[in-house]
Amino acid sequence: MTISRIMIIGGPGSGKTWVASRLAEKYALPFYSVDEAVWDRDGKLRSDDEIDGRVRRMAAKDRWIIEGGNTRTYADRVQRAEAIIRLSPPRLLRLYRVLRRNGFRRDLVWWTLRYDGMFAGKDRNALSSGRATAKCIEIRSGRELSRLMRSGIESF
Template sequence: MSATRIMIIGGPGSGKSRLALRLSRLLDIVVYCVDEAVHDEDGKLRTNSEIDSTVRSWASKHQWIIEGGNSRTYSDRASRATVLVFMKPPRWLRVYRVAIRDKFNLSLLYWSFKYDEFFGLKDEMILGSVGKDIATYTVRTNKDADELLRILARKKY
C-alpha cells in the first residue's frame, strides 16, 4: 500500500488539519483543505456545485491529502484514496479545541457538539464502505496519530 492519496475526515476540532500538515511534511504530498473550497478570495460563500467541483478536481490528481467534510464528495474521494483516516477524539476534546481555536464562536461550538448526530453516521458509512485495498484508520488520541505517522513513514520506502 502506497500512501499517495489520503482522505481525512472528522468533526470540527478533531485534528484533521494538524494531522494533514504532519503527513504532508512526512510524505511530501500537498494538502487540500475542504474549508478553503467553501469561500472565494473575497470571503463570499461558493455554491454547492462550485465547492463540489473544486474538491472533485483535487481528488482527480495523482497525489493528495484532502482533509475535511463535504460529504457530497466523500465517495469521489474515497474511490481514489489509498488511505482513509477518520479522526474521532472524544466530543469534549473537539468542543474544547474549537472553543480555544475559534474564540468561542457559538455556531462552530454548536456544530462541533452536534457533529456526531448530523454527520457521524456518514463518516462511519464511508469508512465501512471502502474496498479492502484502501487502508483505513480511526484516530482517537494523539498516540494513535503518532502511530499512524510511523506506519505511513515505513510504507513510504
C-alpha cells in the same frame, strides 16, 4: 507501497489540518483543505455546485492529501484514496480545541456539538466503503495518533 492519496475526515477540532500537514511532509504530498473549496477569498460561502466541483478536481489529481468534510463528495475521494483516516477524539476535547482556536463562535460551537449526530455515520460509511481499496484507520486517542505519526500509515 507508496501512498499517494490520503483522505482525512472528522469533526471540527479533531485535528484534521494538523494531521494532514504532518502527513503531507512525511509523504511529500500536496495538501488540500475542503474549506478552500467552501469559502471564497472574501469569506463568502460558495454554491454547492461550485464546492463540489472544486473538491472533485482536487480528488482527480494523481497525488494528494485532502482533509475536510463535504459528504456530497466523499464517494469521489473514497474511490481514489489509498488511505482514509477518520479522526474521532472525544467531543469535549474537540470543543476545547475549537474554542481555543476560534474563541466563542456560536455557529462553530453548535457545529462541533452536533457533528457526531449529523455526520459520524457518514464518516463511518466512508471508512466501510473504502475498505476494499484503501487502508482505513480510525483514530480515537492521542496514543493512536502518536502511533500513526511515528510508524506511518503502512504499518498502522
